[in-house]
Structure formats: structure tokens, C-alpha cells
Amino acid sequence: MIGxxxxxxxxxxxxxxxxxxxxxxxxDKLPFDPGRSWALTAAHVSAAPARPAASALAWYTALL
Structure with missing residues (x-):
């Protein structure tokens, strides 16, 4: 049941x-900015390509 x-x-x-x-x-609120993602920054992805990369990763996660 827990599983x-x-x-x-x-x-x-x-x-x-x-x-x-x-x-x-x-x-009135700051949105989530994937350009400041710690995970993508650690992978040396700059702010501009980080947004499409984050979107692609999100869709990939959803499809899995």
C-alpha cells in the first residue's frame, strides 16, 4: 500500500x-527562473540555454 x-x-x-x-x-511575484537553476549551473549551462533545457527536462520527466 505504501508503494x-x-x-x-x-x-x-x-x-x-x-x-x-x-x-x-x-x-506581483517573482516566477521560477530556470536560468538560475543550481543543477543546470553545476552542469555549466549558461542562463540563456538553461530555460529551454529546463523545459525539455520537465517534459522528459513527465513522459517517463
Missing amino acids: VRVAGFLITHGLLHPGIGAAPAPA
Whole structure:
């Protein structure tokens, strides 16, 4: 039963990743900026290509 709940959580979490990047950002709050991602910065990806890379990784996560 725990395994089913963990699997459900991971599937839901993976499906939410593309939605976070595709959602319009509110004007009064700072949006998530994939150009400042610690993971992509550690992989030596600069800010400009980090946005499409983050989007591609999010969709890849959702498809898996």
C-alpha cells in the first residue's frame, strides 16, 4: 500500500513539472527562473540555454 502511494506521488510530481514552467507568472511575484537553476549551473549551462533545457527536462520527466 505504501508503494502504491509513493508511486502515485512520484507520477503526480512528474506530471506537474511541465505545468510549472508553462504557467503564466503573476506580475506581483517573482516566477521560477530556470536560468538560475543550481543543477543546470553545476552542469555549466549558461542562463540563456538553461530555460529551454529546463523545459525539455520537465517534459522528459513527465513522459517517463
